[in-house]
Amino acid sequence: MDIKEIQSLIKFVAKSGASEVKLETDDIKITIRTGPTSSGTETTYVQQIPMQAAPVAAPAPVASQPTPESQEKEGEESKYITIKSPIIGTFYRKPSPDKPAFVEVGDSISQGDVLCVIEAMKLFNDIESEVSGKIVKVLVEDSSPVEFDQPLFLVDPS
Incomplete structure (x- = not known):
């Protein structure tokens, strides 16, 4: 989501009269809150939080026998x-x-x-x-x- 989309969302929420809107996508979470402050004006807050990826267990390492071709390639690249x-x-x-x-x-x-x-x-x-x-x-x-x-x-x- 780019900044223009966020700005248009803020304007839409402000015009609609909603006090809070939450939007979650795969990679971000946005919360927009509007409401009167102590001065009586309307304020909009945007909170953009990167979503944490669920931890994934790493597969167990598999021991493999080096092939003659891979040994030859490693020997070539080491020089x-x-x-x-x-x-x-x-x-x-x-x-x-x-x-x-x-x-x-x-x-x-x-x-x-x-x-x-x-x-x-x-x-x-x-x-x-x-x-x-x-x-x-x-x-x-x-x-x-x-x-x-x-x-x-x-x-x-x-």
Whole structure:
């Protein structure tokens, strides 16, 4: 529910003369109370409370035997260096929409090369490589939000 819907609901309740209206959806609970105050004017109160999800029991961990394929994949990925996000923000692969991406899979990079931009609080921060090598995989989609320490790229240092 957005703010315009809440505002129109408040106006509707005020015009209807109801003293209290409660509305619950899957994710929020809103209570609107109207009535005279000590000054004799009508006041509206809105309370928006996030609903708590019911706790769900976690399934018991299942022990599985590692397959040769998964062991091989883990062995391959362990030789790569993971470049992680130093900040929270929005990940961009290009300096602007009409420009090419900073790096593509297969590109060779050097220490100090700009790999991407992360926008945080309307500031665009260049993310530079701390290692030299070859880009093996881009782990984040363009224009998507990233968290602190989230893996962004896999680099083969050899």
